[in-house]
Amino acid sequence: xxxxxxxxxxxxxxxxxxxxxxxxxxxxxxxxxxxxxxxxxxxxxxxxxxxxxxxxxxxxxxxxxxxxxxxxxxxxxxxxxxxxxxxxxxxxxxxxxxxxxxxxxxxxxxxxxxx
Amino acid sequence: xxxxxxxxxxxxxxxxxxxxxxxxxxxxxxxxxxxxxxxxxxxxxxxxxxxxxxxxxxxxxxxxxxxxxxxxxxxxxxxxxxxxxxxxxxxxxxxxxxxxxxxxxxxxxxxxxx
Numbered sequence: 001x002x003x004x005x006x007x008x009x010x011x012x013x014x015x016x017x018x019x020x021x022x023x024x025x026x027x028x029x030x031x032x033x034x035x036x037x038x039x040x041x042x043x044x045x046x047x048x049x050x051x052x053x054x055x056x057x058x059x060x061x062x063x064x065x066x067x068x069x070x071x072x073x074x075x076x077x078x079x080x081x082x083x084x085x086x087x088x089x090x091x092x093x094x095x096x097x098x099x100x101x102x103x104x105x106x107x108x109x110x111x112x113x114x115x
Numbered sequence: 116x117x118x119x120x121x122x123x124x125x126x127x128x129x130x131x132x133x134x135x136x137x138x139x140x141x142x143x144x145x146x147x148x149x150x151x152x153x154x155x156x157x158x159x160x161x162x163x164x165x166x167x168x169x170x171x172x173x174x175x176x177x178x179x180x181x182x183x184x185x186x187x188x189x190x191x192x193x194x195x196x197x198x199x200x201x202x203x204x205x206x207x208x209x210x211x212x213x214x215x216x217x218x219x220x221x222x223x224x225x226x227x228x229x
Contacts, residue, residue: 004157033215044222045158045206052215091157095218100171102148103208103218105157 002027004092006106013082014114020067021077021109023092029053032097036066036077039108040088048090051075079111087113117141119221121207127227128197135193136224140209147190148218149182151175152204161205164190165212197228 003026013019025034036048051059051068058066063083067076079086092106120139128134140147145166150158161180163171166187176182179197184190194201204223210216 035217037220045220047217047219050217093157100148100160100163101146101210101216102160102163102171103150103158105159108155108157 002029002094002096002104004094004104004106006090006092006109008109009107010110010112012112012114013079015082015084017082018078018080019082019111021079021090021092021111023075023077023106025073025075025092025094027073027094029097032094034066034068034075035093035095035103036064036075037091037093037105038086038088039091040085045091049077082113084113084115087111119207119209119219121205121221121224123224124222125225125227127229129229130197130199132197133193133195134197134226135191136205136226138190138192138207138209138221140189140207141219143211144209144219145187145212146210146216146218147184148208148210149190149192150206150208152206152223153202158206161192194226197226199228202226202228 032053034051039045049061063080089108093103095101122137147164149161152158164184179195182192206223207221208218210218
């Protein structure tokens with residue numbers, strides 16, 4: 001079974017600084033992909049970034065980048081130049097490849113941005 | 116707005132009542148998912164449709180829960196004889212239909228059972 005663990009229930013960072021959110025996972029698949037989703041307070045979940053496991057290059061989307069360590073099964077999210085609008089719950093997720101490809105989520109990390 | 120929409124956004128009901136939620140996926144998306152999210156937790160999978168066929172259900176989906184997707188378009192999730200433990204956010208997501216596709220989420224329906 002695939003599992004996802006986010007060991008940081010809460011994180012805080014000063015505006016304009018950099019923060020890294022951790023995620024580890026377990027899967028028996030060799031080809032898979034990973035997601036980070038953001039869920040602002042009382043707002044819908046949106047995709048932040050995705051990473052294909054077969055790609056050696058870490059994914060980047062503007063201020064968001066990942067550090068993907070396949071052997072260690074680690075998939076951390078780095079947010080550079082943090083902005084107040086980055087405050088949210090962040091979820092790491094991996095889809096089950098078989099059947100429905102349903103997403104298995106971590107417990108989430110609540111990120112607070114201090115002005 | 117061409118995103119996933121859900122209705123209602125909030126529902127308060129008394130224990131024992133039936134409730135129904137609706138999800139409209141992104142147009143042309145073949146796959147539709149329902150997840151449940153309790154406070155402070157990540158979403159958990161409930162059920163999945165490929166077009167109009169319900170292909171997988173979680174054991175979380177007791178016999179009080181039923182979901183449909185007639186004609187492969189919108190979907191409904193009904194909970195009969197609601198219990199306080201059903202209080203949660205119910206999220207709908209859709210994806211185009213390839214296994215590598217990203218799932219796009221709706222705003223959710225927050226259910227409170229009194």
